[in-house]
Amino acid sequence: MPLNERKRQILRAITNDYIDTAEPVGSRTIARRYGLGVSPATIRNEMADLEEDGYLQQPHTSAGRIPSDKGYRFYVDALMDPEELSVEEIRKIREALRAEHRQMEELVHGSARLLALLSQYTSIVVAPDLRFGAIRRLQLIPLDEWHVLLVLVVDPGFVQSRIVETLRPLQLHEIARMNHFFSQRLSGLMVADIGSSLVGEMRAEVNDEVLMTEALNLLARGLRDIKKENVFLDGTIHLFNQPEFRDINKVKVLLNVLDDEKMLWDLLSDAFISGIQVTIGRENQHEGFQDCSLVTASYEIDGQVVGKVGVIGPTRMDYERVVTIVECIAMNLSELLSDARRH
Amino acid sequence: MPLNERKRQILRAITNDYIDTAEPVGSRTIARRYGLGVSPATIRNEMADLEEDGYLQQPHTSAGRIPSDKGYRFYVDALMDPEELSVEEIRKIREALRAEHRQMEELVHGSARLLALLSQYTSIVVAPDLRFGAIRRLQLIPLDEWHVLLVLVVDPGFVQSRIVETLRPLQLHEIARMNHFFSQRLSGLMVADIGSSLVGEMRAEVNDEVLMTEALNLLARGLRDIKKENVFLDGTIHLFNQPEFRDINKVKVLLNVLDDEKMLWDLLSDAFISGIQVTIGRENQHEGFQDCSLVTASYEIDGQVVGKVGVIGPTRMDYERVVTIVECIAMNLSELLSDARRH
DNA sequence: GGTTAGCACTCACTTGATTGGAGTGCTAAC
DNA sequence: GTTAGCACTCCAATCAAGTGAGTGCTAACC
Structure with missing residues (x-):
């Protein structure tokens, strides 16, 4: 049951009118407002067909028609004429x-x-989702003895930060080492990638086991509740x-x-x-x-x-x-x- | 016209009931639901007084009463009995x-x-308002040649950051100098304090005029649209x-x-x-x-x-x-x- | 065969009248 | 000062009748 041209015109007219007015549309309205060159009676016949095919529905017997979901679907796929922006x-x-x-x-x-x-x-x-963007920068900013601010910048410039409590007081030079390390190893990766394999790799690479443990710990806790x-x-x-x-x-x-x-x-x-x-x-x-x-x-x-x-x-x-x-x-x-x- | 005890009780009852039910409260309801030991007629008389004094109002002649703004005010100030939390x-x-x-x-x-x-x-x-909190940390994080991230931490831990474009490409060591300088001079101040006097002072203190100009510029642009x-x-x-x-x-x-x-x-x-x-x-x-x-x-x-x-x-x-x-x-x-x- | 005028019919919505009930104010008695 | 009684007011709900938009069907038309 492919719709012939006139049925399409009528469906389009009804949909447009209903979108405009939010009132069920009657055959007279269509005939008057959209010059299709046929009488209301003809339109009524077509409307009855369209309803039978499920494109239209009637809120109650003595009301006009409104598009059904199927009607809108057809309208969106085949009838409408998207507005051009100036x-x-x-x-x-x-x-x-x-x-x-x-x-x-x-x-x-x-x-x-x-x-x-x-x-x-x-x-x-x-x-x-920041977990799936490339890390541009991941850096700790010391706040006080027990707290650091973990700042994450993800391409092309999304920023998130978390205050993290350290497990032990950290010296400035320790934080500097961590930062250096992060920027060496994490830039360009995704947060989601910082998995256990990388962690192992990192640990092997740096000789200061204690410092690395602390660093990874901070990372884990800081990144855990990145808004996803x-x-x-x-x-x-x-x-x-x-x-x-x-x-x-x-x-x-x-x-x-x-x-x-x-x-x-x-x-x-x-x-x-x-x-x-x-x-x-x-x-x-x-x-x-x-x-x-x-x-x-x-x-x-x-x-x-x-x-x-x-x-x-x-x-x-x-x-x-x-x-x-x-x-x-x-x-x-x-x-x-x-x-x-x-x- | 200080309210006597009974009037207070009635005003309190009406207010409580109305808060509960959102329906105008009649004299019978009060007499039945809140045992004041007097008849509806008496309550009616008191209600008429309360209305005259502006504590109550009537949506229409044959309805019950509801508190007026003045009635609520009195209720809040003198009548209500704030709930205790367990x-x-x-x-x-x-x-x-x-x-x-x-x-x-x-x-x-x-x-x-x-x-x-x-x-x-x-x-x-x-x-x-972050402009009126003590700066705990103000730091630049280099992003790329032309951009830095300005991170502001205000006591007791409010964080804001802005990406700022630099006027010329900055070297890492220049940024490090700026950061050092910021942490020396700005910690404990308020953002609102970073005014022209301080700026002049800073400029005088540091011999690298060009660098300072750049730094202050960054600061100005970064802090300008701190959410207030x-x-x-x-x-x-x-x-x-x-x-x-x-x-x-x-x-x-x-x-x-x-x-x-x-x-x-x-x-x-x-x-x-x-x-x-x-x-x-x-x-x-x-x-x-x-x-x-x-x-x-x-x-x-x-x-x-x-x-x-x-x-x-x-x-x-x-x-x-x-x-x-x-x-x-x-x-x-x-x-x-x-x-x-x-x- | 498609199109249309005509007409009976349906149904939501409006209007106006009616009614019931909740509540009041007033008065007279306690 | 308090209260019972009563007339009165007014809202809200209910119902009936009227209105109008819109339909489906039929028969005539091109």
């Missing part, structure tokens, strides 16, 4: 992001803010502008999901596929998320997918606009991150 | 906070989470459990305020008075906040007020419980922060 808009996005391009955490965080602002939906950004799930959320407030969330209980369920970093995480991380992805309504398994859609794109550093940006909204989402914006931000983010690496 | 509960709070007592940012953030969890309202915590308003919010979701926010528009207004760090900031910072503070309804000037109350307490490091913790809820808030919890968390936070300083 050069000016693209420039603005670029500028806005570039403003904080030195501090990587803020760049990522800023992407979330910008995405929410532009899309007027809730945005979500997963920051790169780093999810930024922004623009939750936009949820409240959607008529589908006028019911406070729906919002509550949704916010409960959004509040839980872990849930968010497996909402997004299912596949770090490169490119743009749209998940519609029930395609999403997650409880309480079945009236929502998710538009995500991955971003990369030097061709390697490291994170995702996305937008959450009702299934009745302005896909044409959102897809474009998400794509644009992911691209810019990739560029800025890759650029930063090169300097 | 030793067990206090221990739990202490433990929960101690779990992250090394990383100060997380300690502060954790306080917000805990406060929201325990109070079941929205919590807010203002972190110390650092506000943590948690438990916004609890707002939705309050019947007064069943109307989506009220929530929207409120969330708009809470979303704006700056607004939050001047909501709290009006006075860094030590001790607990309760702001009720219209006592709060802030637009859209006039149906809310705010219970805050300041916390200290070594006797010096550095920040605030607080709870936001409807004026119909469970003051007896909230006051106790806020107080307890502020106290524990103070202790942990001061402790950390001592080690």
